[in-house]
Amino acid sequence: MNETNTGSITNFDYWKSAYAGRASNLSVSEVRALFAVVSRPEVVSLAGGMPDVSELPTEGLNKAFDSLVSTRRDLALQYGGGQGDAKLREQIVEIMALEGIQGSAEDLIVTTGSQHGLDLLADLFIDPGDVVLLESPSYVGAVGIFRHKEADMAHVHTDNDGLSPEALQQSITELKAQGKKVKLLYLVPTFANPSGVTIPTHRREEILKICESEGVLIVEDNPYGQLYFDEVPPDAMRSMSEQHVVYLGSFSKILSPGLRVGYVLAPPAIREKLTLANESSILSPAMFGQMLVSEYLTVNDWKKQITDYRDIYRQKRDAAIEAIDKHLPDIQTTRPRGGFFLWVTMPEGVDSKAMLPLAVSELVAYTPGTAFYGNGMGKNNLRVCFSHPSVERVSLGIQRLAGVINNQIDLLKTFDAE
């Protein structure tokens, strides 16, 4: 049947037999449907990982725009190079230095959000069947990219200190024994999406040592590193190795995701290939967006702005944890020290995907745990994102969610008892 089911509409697909093999790996993400839910004001969305852009001062944005128009207007309106604006890349070097990274603007590529950086990188390395190692759980957007590239995704055991080096070594050994090509290890080492956990320095060193010895390239995705609430997190893994780590960064969480400006720091040969891939894909990243970011950094006190964000998100994290302690005292959750997320583990038998419509009817939304795995795991997990709603609504949302979860657990107990 030449039919494709797109939600409620069934479209006849004349071209179905013409699609490439990889097209079958494009599936509706579990996060996408939530964009519609989030827009209903009565629902508290703990779902999409959105920053609180209402906290960005309009004055700073206006100053950046005025400065851009008066200094580099025609360059901003024109095509640019595939590697991105040179001035912005110099500024990114300064930002990365905050996390111990000594990188050169020459080795940076600006991308359409760090998502596109990961997409280009995966395209560069992954032949169908190649293995990508991931945290358990891992970022939904990365799982989507690797699925689309027909990678074999292997999730490695992860605990409250992030990815386990022992489990990593064991996975690589087993996969290689099966004749698999293990190409990449994708990590969000600091305030991970979705778990919120952070890998301590000693584990970073062990993971790096294993990957160096096994010839596996580490892809370090670090959008949240600057958003710490308690102590300063460990330096980025890229600070420990230039050759074995490709680093992805982003302005989406410290400025605005609507500008789609991210970046990749890579060894020269990879950087050169990524630049070519960027050009092939989009000709050049948007000069206007890049230069607006660059002017924003130039004319505003962006370090102060990040400090303000830390305060705002800390309050929301605190509200989330307090509400969990109060309403879900027996449920296992991570305790993030930065970032946007915490990870809830419910008793076996509670299905977070099946529970979602019930939650929405109680006016709260979240992301089901299976979204963060390439292998169907995560059924009894869910991700709470506390960054977007107000402090009060974070509390309210978790209270509502607790009601739904506790109901499910009661049902489960009743069912078990019968």
Added chain:
Amino acid sequence: MNETNTGSITNFDYWKSAYAGRASNLSVSEVRALFAVVSRPEVVSLAGGMPDVSELPTEGLNKAFDSLVSTRRDLALQYGGGQGDAKLREQIVEIMALEGIQGSAEDLIVTTGSQHGLDLLADLFIDPGDVVLLESPSYVGAVGIFRHKEADMAHVHTDNDGLSPEALQQSITELKAQGKKVKLLYLVPTFANPSGVTIPTHRREEILKICESEGVLIVEDNPYGQLYFDEVPPDAMRSMSEQHVVYLGSFSKILSPGLRVGYVLAPPAIREKLTLANESSILSPAMFGQMLVSEYLTVNDWKKQITDYRDIYRQKRDAAIEAIDKHLPDIQTTRPRGGFFLWVTMPEGVDSKAMLPLAVSELVAYTPGTAFYGNGMGKNNLRVCFSHPSVERVSLGIQRLAGVINNQIDLLKTFDAE
């Protein structure tokens, strides 16, 4: 040897053995090096296909920004949906109607320039070895994408009325007889890049009939259709068929390429897959850029702006043709009635790529013809882009170019005579 040559620098490439198969198809485009050349003010660049953004009124841009900040600021700064802003899509429907297209905003996807639309579409349809049919010559950026996707590119005979329907039928028949899968026909039917030629209505109908009968999807790329200088061009091919044409449009030539806002109009099932692919690749197109375009269209007289562009580019076209008639009277060139380009055919034996450094030393740049083929053809051709320099500098550039070409022809004659 794990080495990759990147211009003058030879980088050791530790990861060379880890790249995917398709990575070997990423090559430095012949257009890229020209971005460096174009920035030297003494060189008249007839190379990169850049619009003259200096003609965009700053007042209109300011009004658009102010309107955006006062009406949809937080939406513009936030993540959006993978299909793009709904208001902008409604406005695009109006723009497409100018070329006879009856499309729905529901069937539109906003992309990061139309280049990304083509990249996503190629990714959706092309397995390695699948055939893409192209004009002779074809757009350099499309050739790059199809090479990257490991397509088999077949250039079809093209004359001053664009692609030949007879040659198209013959190519398809031959390729199918060889067991090839002929997936796409990529066309710039109106004011083509690089030739400047336009396919008349009767040929459009014949081409469509052939593709319908042979099951080949037409990809109609139409960035220049509104920039006509003489009579109004034929309606878009998409106006003749909803099912067999995927339409690519762009704001790069009528507003600004620095915003990277293009769009794809596709049958519902393809549109749904492209939206998923867009999300996988970049999460969502930049809301800020999309909404800035949308506000620009809302608060400015954009139709008047396009009329102004027609006048500006007509003058440049006239200057180019006049200079060619004066300085290169015996050389064969196309005579574009719109768009940015004309195509020069020099005598056999003149090598436009080898000639480029000579031209640059005479302070003029162009794009060598081989850039527009996937098969090495186009050696004695070159593309002249008259859109970016001032009228006076278009004349000056062609005068300089004529000196270089005439020198080459004289050399060739001397060599032949010996």
